[in-house]
Amino acid sequence: MLSNSAHSYSYEECKTISDWLLAHTEVRPLVAIVCGSGLGKLAEMIKDPVILKYKDIPNFPQSTVQGHAGQLVFGTLQGKHCVCMQGRFHLYEGYSIQKITLPMRVFKLMGVHTVILTNAAGSLNPGYRVGDIMVIKDHINMPGLSGNNPLVGPNDDRFGTRFPCMSDAYDRKLRQLAQEVGAELGFSDFLKEGVYFVLGGPSFETIAECRMLHMLGVDAVGMSTVHEVIVARHCGMRCFALSLISNEAVMEYTSQEKANHEEVLETGRVRAGQMEELVSTIVSRLEEYSAC
Numbered sequence: 046m047l048s049n050s051a052h053s054y055s056y057e058e059c060k061t062i063s064d065w066l067l068a069h070t071e072v073r074p075l076v077a078i079v080c081g082s083g084l085g086k087l088a089e090m091i092k093d094p095v096i097l098k099y100k101d102i103p104n105f106p107q108s109t110v111q112g113h114a115g116q117l118v119f120g121t122l123q124g125k126h127c128v129c130m131q132g133r134f135h136l137y138e139g140y141s142i143q144k145i146t147l148p149m150r151v152f153k154l155m156g157v158h159t160v161i162l163t164n165a166a167g168s169l170n171p172g173y174r175v176g177d178i179m180v181i182k183d184h185i186n187m188p189g190l191s192g193n194n195p196l197v198g199p200n201d202d203r204f205g206t207r208f209p210c211m212s213d214a215y216d217r218k219l220r221q222l223a224q225e226v227g228a229e230l231g232f233s234d235f236l237k238e239g240v241y242f243v244l245g246g247p248s249f250e251t252i253a254e255c256r257m258l259h260m261l262g263v264d265a266v267g268m269s270t271v272h273e274v275i276v277a278r279h280c281g282m283r284c285f286a287l288s289l290i291s292n293e294a295v296m297e298y299t300s301q302e303k304a305n306h307e308e309v310l311e312t313g314r315v316r317a318g319q320m321e322e323l324v325s326t327i328v329s330r331l332e333e334y335s336a337c
């Protein structure tokens with residue numbers, strides 16, 4: 046049973062899930078990786094995997110979206126203990142915003158200090174192409190601006206402060222590391238950095254909405270990541286996020302293009318190898334950037 050309200054998880058409930066997971070794997074993850082739509086293959090990088098399906102984890106939400114397998118993969122990546130979410134939760138699946146961000150608090154209680162999030166997103170920046178990878182430097186939180194923020198409700202100081210700062214949400218050193226690694230791997234032509242805009246979905250944007258986002262200086266639009274980042278930052282985890290540009294936003298009324306989930310998944314398949322290389326090389330260098 047959930048306490049407080051039907052929509053939020055108490056510290057003790059998060060701890061119960063964390064303890065259950067720790068009892069089912071010997072992996073003690075320091076890094077968590079969240080796989081976006083079509084990016085589930087990232088989990089295949091994990092060595093000696095221990096797979097726990099969401100349906101078997103007490104009180105855990107279930108994945109309902111194609112391209113999100115619905116399991117946690119524990120193991121090592123570049124010798125580091127990691128957990129990989131092969132499938133994330135979205136607001137449009139009908140879950141509360143507290144429920145879709147539950148894994149962040151569970152990971153924190155398991156000992157995770159760094160979260161690497163990935164997503165598929167549509168581009169608003171005319172300089173971007175399908176297949177580009179955007180390092181997220183900042184976000185605009187559309188649901189949050191209208192009151193739907195995952196931290197709404199009583200604050201538990203054991204997780205973090207009532208009013209967390211978000212001007213440093215996306216770790217600057219990790220963003221710099223990503224650019225260095227990208228250059229070494231020969232990815233500079235398609236590695237960008239920009240601002241991600243989150244909306245509720247599941248409908249894609251109208252042409253008028255895309256034009257508005259473009260005027261706001263948005264580089265990419267999607268339906269995830271930001272809520273997880275807010276909760277992860279609230280409880281003191283370091284965040285780094287990548288958007289795979291899976292489609293270009295439709296800006297012209299004469300255009301025949303239509304955003305669709307199949308194209309999103311297909312772009313993920315095409316870029317999976319490079320995303321893997323980028324993420325695993327970043328993980329291999331993490332200690333150069335912190336005490337971990």
Ligand SMILES: O=P(O)(O)O[C@@H]1C[C@H](O)[C@@H](CO)O1
Nearest residue numbers: 081082164165268269306309
């Ligand atoms: O989980 P992500 O943000 O990668 O998923 C994106 C947004 C929608 O869930 C879906 C649209 O194709 O992909």
